Amino acid sequence: MDTQSINKILDDINADRSVPRNIRTAVEQAKTDLNNDKHDPTVRISSAISILDEVSNDPNIPMYTRTQIWNVVSMLEIMNEEVKEK
DSSP states (O other): OSHHHHHHHHHHHOOOOOOHHHHHHHHHHHHOOOOOOOOHHHHHHHHHHHHHHHHTTTSSHHHHHHHHHHHHHHHHHHHHHHHHOO
Protein backbone atom coordinates (compact mmCIF):
# COMPACT_ATOMS: atom_id res chain seq x y z
CA MET A 1 0.00 0.00 0.00
CA ASP A 2 1.37 3.41 -0.88
CA THR A 3 0.89 6.70 0.91
CA GLN A 4 -0.85 8.55 -1.94
CA SER A 5 -4.38 7.68 -0.83
CA ILE A 6 -3.51 8.44 2.79
CA ASN A 7 -2.00 11.79 1.82
CA LYS A 8 -5.13 12.62 -0.20
CA ILE A 9 -7.41 12.00 2.80
CA LEU A 10 -5.11 13.99 5.09
CA ASP A 11 -5.09 16.86 2.57
CA ASP A 12 -8.90 16.77 2.44
CA ILE A 13 -9.08 17.01 6.23
CA ASN A 14 -6.55 19.83 6.24
CA ALA A 15 -8.53 21.77 3.61
CA ASP A 16 -11.83 21.42 5.51
CA ARG A 17 -12.41 24.73 7.31
CA SER A 18 -15.03 23.18 9.60
CA VAL A 19 -12.21 21.23 11.28
CA PRO A 20 -10.63 23.08 14.23
CA ARG A 21 -7.15 24.49 13.63
CA ASN A 22 -5.42 22.34 16.24
CA ILE A 23 -6.71 19.20 14.52
CA ARG A 24 -5.62 20.43 11.09
CA THR A 25 -2.18 21.21 12.52
CA ALA A 26 -1.90 17.70 13.97
CA VAL A 27 -3.04 16.16 10.67
CA GLU A 28 -0.40 18.18 8.81
CA GLN A 29 2.26 17.02 11.32
CA ALA A 30 1.19 13.40 10.84
CA LYS A 31 1.48 13.83 7.06
CA THR A 32 4.92 15.42 7.41
CA ASP A 33 6.13 12.59 9.66
CA LEU A 34 4.72 9.96 7.31
CA ASN A 35 6.52 11.43 4.29
CA ASN A 36 9.86 12.07 6.05
CA ASP A 37 12.30 9.80 4.21
CA LYS A 38 15.05 10.37 6.81
CA HIS A 39 13.48 7.83 9.18
CA ASP A 40 12.72 4.14 9.03
CA PRO A 41 9.25 3.37 7.57
CA THR A 42 8.03 1.77 10.81
CA VAL A 43 9.01 4.88 12.78
CA ARG A 44 7.27 7.17 10.29
CA ILE A 45 4.08 5.10 10.29
CA SER A 46 4.04 4.70 14.08
CA SER A 47 4.53 8.43 14.56
CA ALA A 48 1.65 9.25 12.23
CA ILE A 49 -0.60 6.68 13.94
CA SER A 50 0.22 8.12 17.36
CA ILE A 51 -0.56 11.69 16.31
CA LEU A 52 -3.80 10.75 14.57
CA ASP A 53 -4.94 8.50 17.41
CA GLU A 54 -4.43 11.30 19.91
CA VAL A 55 -6.28 13.88 17.81
CA SER A 56 -9.19 11.52 17.13
CA ASN A 57 -10.07 11.73 20.84
CA ASP A 58 -10.50 15.52 20.72
CA PRO A 59 -14.10 16.39 21.74
CA ASN A 60 -14.26 19.24 19.20
CA ILE A 61 -13.57 17.08 16.15
CA PRO A 62 -16.48 16.73 13.70
CA MET A 63 -17.81 13.16 13.54
CA TYR A 64 -17.12 12.82 9.81
CA THR A 65 -13.51 13.92 10.33
CA ARG A 66 -13.12 11.46 13.21
CA THR A 67 -14.31 8.68 10.88
CA GLN A 68 -11.83 9.76 8.20
CA ILE A 69 -9.00 9.73 10.74
CA TRP A 70 -9.98 6.26 11.96
CA ASN A 71 -9.91 5.06 8.34
CA VAL A 72 -6.43 6.53 7.86
CA VAL A 73 -5.21 4.92 11.09
CA SER A 74 -6.54 1.56 9.88
CA MET A 75 -4.75 2.00 6.55
CA LEU A 76 -1.53 2.92 8.37
CA GLU A 77 -1.77 -0.12 10.64
CA ILE A 78 -2.12 -2.37 7.59
CA MET A 79 0.84 -0.62 5.99
CA ASN A 80 2.85 -1.07 9.20
CA GLU A 81 2.15 -4.83 9.21
CA GLU A 82 3.24 -5.07 5.57
CA VAL A 83 6.50 -3.26 6.35
CA LYS A 84 7.21 -5.50 9.35
CA GLU A 85 6.72 -8.65 7.24
CA LYS A 86 9.46 -7.61 4.80
